[in-house]
Amino acid sequence: MNQVLEKIQKLKNKRNAVILAHNYQPGEIQDLADFTGDSLGLSIQASKTDAEVIVFCGVLFMAETAAILSPRKTVLLPDKTAGCPMADMITADQLRDLKAKHPDALVVCYVNSSAEVKAESDYCCTSSNAVEVVNSLPKEKQIIFVPDQHLGRFVVERTGRDLVLWPGYCATHVVITQDDIKNKKEKYPDAIVMTHPECTEPVKEISDQLLSTGQMLRFAKKNPEKQFIIATEIGIIHTLKKQNPASEFIAASDRAICPNMKKITLDKIIGSLEDMQHKVTIPEMISIKAKKALDRMVETLPTK
Ligand code: 13P
Numbered sequence: 001m002n003q004v005l006e007k008i009q010k011l012k013n014k015r016n017a018v019i020l021a022h023n024y025q026p027g028e029i030q031d032l033a034d035f036t037g038d039s040l041g042l043s044i045q046a047s048k049t050d051a052e053v054i055v056f057c058g059v060l061f062m063a064e065t066a067a068i069l070s071p072r073k074t075v076l077l078p079d080k081t082a083g084c085p086m087a088d089m090i091t092a093d094q095l096r097d098l099k100a101k102h103p104d105a106l107v108v109c110y111v112n113s114s115a116e117v118k119a120e121s122d123y124c125c126t127s128s129n130a131v132e133v134v135n136s137l138p139k140e141k142q143i144i145f146v147p148d149q150h151l152g153r154f155v156v157e158r159t160g161r162d163l164v165l166w167p168g169y170c171a172t173h174v175v176i177t178q179d180d181i182k183n184k185k186e187k188y189p190d191a192i193v194m195t196h197p198e199c200t201e202p203v204k205e206i207s208d209q210l211l212s213t214g215q216m217l218r219f220a221k222k223n224p225e226k227q228f229i230i231a232t233e234i235g236i237i238h239t240l241k242k243q244n245p246a247s248e249f250i251a252a253s254d255r256a257i258c259p260n261m262k263k264i265t266l267d268k269i270i271g272s273l274e275d276m277q278h279k280v281t282i283p284e285m286i287s288i289k290a291k292k293a294l295d296r297m298v299e300t301l302p303t304k
């Protein structure tokens with residue numbers, strides 16, 4: 001194991017590279033990364049880093065976001081097939097059709113979307129600042145929100161705005177059921193239920209805290225020595241446990257695994273740095289348009 005880590009370190013030095021890892025990555029990858037975080041935190045890191053190369057341990061839309069925010073850097077995705085099925089649930093053509101039906105509406109797209117969809121959007125957001133982004137828009141304006149219907153409903157509930165939603169969803173989060181939460185609450189009656197807004201409404205209804213993955217990590221740190229039921233992808237439990245050894249973390253469902261996030265391995269990171277694979281490139285016209293929506297996203301700080 002140590003030899004593998006040494007090899008990665010040498011390659012990082014040779015390439016002047018930084019490793020960013022999402023909170024859902026396999027534990028050993030989160031452990032070796034220079035920065036771990038949620039989509040917003042990693043986007044901010046990607047826009048600030050001095051490194052020439054960013055190895056993005058996450059899924060394609062995250063690596064694309066890093067490439068758009070840092071157009072002069074080389075962004076590598078260690079497995080080019082690591083996509084996000086939710087991001088593929090709306091195409092730029094479908095969004096253009098929706099815009100034609102609501103010609104005066106502003107478009108807010110969740111960062112879990114393709115670069116082409118971002119280029120068709122006015123604003124981008126993550127789950128940690130979706131409410132703040134929507135609240136910043138003029139009250140009289142209609143808003144189209146794509147692609148996640150569940151995050152969209154959470155934003156409707158928090159802002160009181162009537163959004164035009166798209167029927168996208170995350171297959172990993174919708175497997176968590178209200179019964180899963182009820183069963184865990186019966187077993188751990190004092191536990192605090194932390195739930196990602198991508199979960200379904202029946203799950204969110206009986207949860208205590210609706211938070212992005214980065215907000216979950218901050219909330220756990222602020223509330224030491226507690227029990228938590230975690231309703232999101234189970235990869236985050238590794239870092240929650242590491243940062244809070246006196247607390248207990250219980251997965252709401254062991255089935256909540258994002259297969260794409262788990263495609264990244266240590267060997268693929270080595271291959272990526274050795275061969276400078278797989279470079280994530282965005283056509284310039286798309287990148288320039290998408291950057292406007294993304295710049296607004298990184299400028300809008302969450303209140304939590
Ligand atoms: P976060 O921004 O909360 O990390 O969520 C990213 C994601 O893909 C959730 O499924």
Ligand code: SF4
Pocket residue numbers: 059083084085086087112170171172173198233258259260261
């Ligand atoms: Fe996409 Fe869901 Fe995986 Fe997040 S957990 S990357 S939304 S498929």
